[in-house]
Amino acid sequence: ETGVTQSPTHLIKTRGQQVTLRCSSQSGHNTVSWYQQALGQGPQFIFQYYREEENGRGNFPPRFSGLQFPNYSSELNVNALELDDSALYLCASSLGTSVGYEQYFGPGTRLTVT
Amino acid sequence: GIQVEQSPPDLILQEGANSTLRCNFSDSVNNLQWFHQNPWGQLINLFYIPSGTKQNGRLSATTVATERYSLLYISSSQTTDSGVYFCAVDDYNDYKLSFGAGTTVTVRA
Numbered sequence: 001e002t003g004v005t006q007s008p009t010h011l012i013k014t015r016g017q018q019v020t021l022r023c024s025s026q027s028g029h030n031t032v033s034w035y036q037q038a039l040g041q042g043p044q045f046i047f048q049y050y051r052e053e054e055n056g057r058g059n060f061p062p063r064f065s066g067l068q069f070p071n072y073s074s075e076l077n078v079n080a081l082e083l084d085d086s087a088l089y090l091c092a093s094s095l096g097t098s099v100g101y102e103q104y105f106g107p108g109t110r111l112t113v114t
Numbered sequence: 115g116i117q118v119e120q121s122p123p124d125l126i127l128q129e130g131a132n133s134t135l136r137c138n139f140s141d142s143v144n145n146l147q148w149f150h151q152n153p154w155g156q157l158i159n160l161f162y163i164p165s166g167t168k169q170n171g172r173l174s175a176t177t178v179a180t181e182r183y184s185l186l187y188i189s190s191s192q193t194t195d196s197g198v199y200f201c202a203v204d205d206y207n208d209y210k211l212s213f214g215a216g217t218t219v220t221v222r223a
Contacts, residue, residue, distance in 0.1 A: 042202075043157075045211065101145070102162040105149070105156065
């Protein structure tokens, strides 16, 4: 059974640029959620994707957007990067979208915005 | 949204000691998970425990859903237990996991 994978592991971008982060869900999982973790804090929910559609969104601006593909992998796109976007971005997959499903996390992408 | 509080914020242990971490939450939950975040940032699943008691080796967890709290027990701690432990819940109205601020555990040899 393949776990959740993310790429790249590290990324350095300049303020104002755009970035795309990628996530492959665990085998058999059809739901992907993205979280942002700032230094010293717990992860914060960005959004969830199910059947290629956004299925819930946290308190993040529209410049945070995503996609889910037919194979359930997902992308997180951030436009017009700001210094405060520097964080660890975590992807999680689960068997379904209903409440109560256990979520499994990938190793994360550490984004630094300078 | 649901509030999650973890205590203590920091814990320093001597190798071999036992400890208890607590997670309080403000509303009924469908899902409660405990994670250990390793130094590289990955969240490792420890327990999926919306209610009841589970054990896995030196770790065990108990959730009392009616009283809205969960406990994580670490017995005979080892240096490899060091890291940040997070409790996360989702409530009946939402799909997202809401995380506590974490407990940073340092185990000294």
